[in-house]
Amino acid sequence: MQCHRIEELLELLEPVWLEQQELNLVQILAQLAKEAGFEGPLEELTDDVLIYHLKMRGSDKQEMIPGLKKDCEVDFKEALLKARGIK
Template sequence: MKYQRHNELIELLSAAWLTAPDLNLLQFIQQIACEAGYNENLADLTDDALIYQLKMRDAASDAAIPGLKKDYENDFKTALLRARGVIKE
């Protein structure tokens, strides 16, 4: 699982970095961090924060977060019944 996350980060960074070839890697990571609203030390920035920002940076502001979209239900009643086990997959 650890390597999957790192491979995902490298894949996302590679694709996104092509859009700003004039920046070096640290400058690009700083730009991504600023877009995410992170203003602390870059050494403390988590890879999860980078992954989600890279996935969501071009998405609409009301778009579902990728990891949560699989659990999304249009109807609250359906979501509640599914959570209680009344509705099976």
Template sequence: MNQHKIEEITDLLRQHWLKHQDLQLTELLQQLATQSGSDLPLHQVTDDTLFYQLKMGGSEQHEMLPGIAKDCEDDFKTALLKARGIID
């Protein structure tokens, strides 16, 4: 895991753990895994699953991912021109 990813998971976990201070760390991680829809044991849950749940757990089910939303264009022509580097 690179440094940026470690810092990001630490910040996300800190925010979430402050809301659930009564839980142990492993209980908190298992709760996140369960909320994500995973029925795997905690040691088989990927870190990407936990990242996703921490980032998107409180959002609407059909809300677009932030990383995708920033690149989304309503107009196909504009999206195509941006993808080709013709416009910014």
């Protein structure tokens, strides 16, 4: 894991941990994994799952993940023009 990912994860974890100070880190990670729908063993939980879940936590369930949202084209014609380098 790269340094900036560690820093990002800690920054996202801080408010959650402060809300539930009675829990230890492993308990918080287990809770977040369960919220995210992760069903595997905790040692297989990736930082990506945690980061995306923490970023999307509390948002509408139908809302698209920010990293994917920017790649979606709503207008098919615009997507074709962009693919051809016109737009």
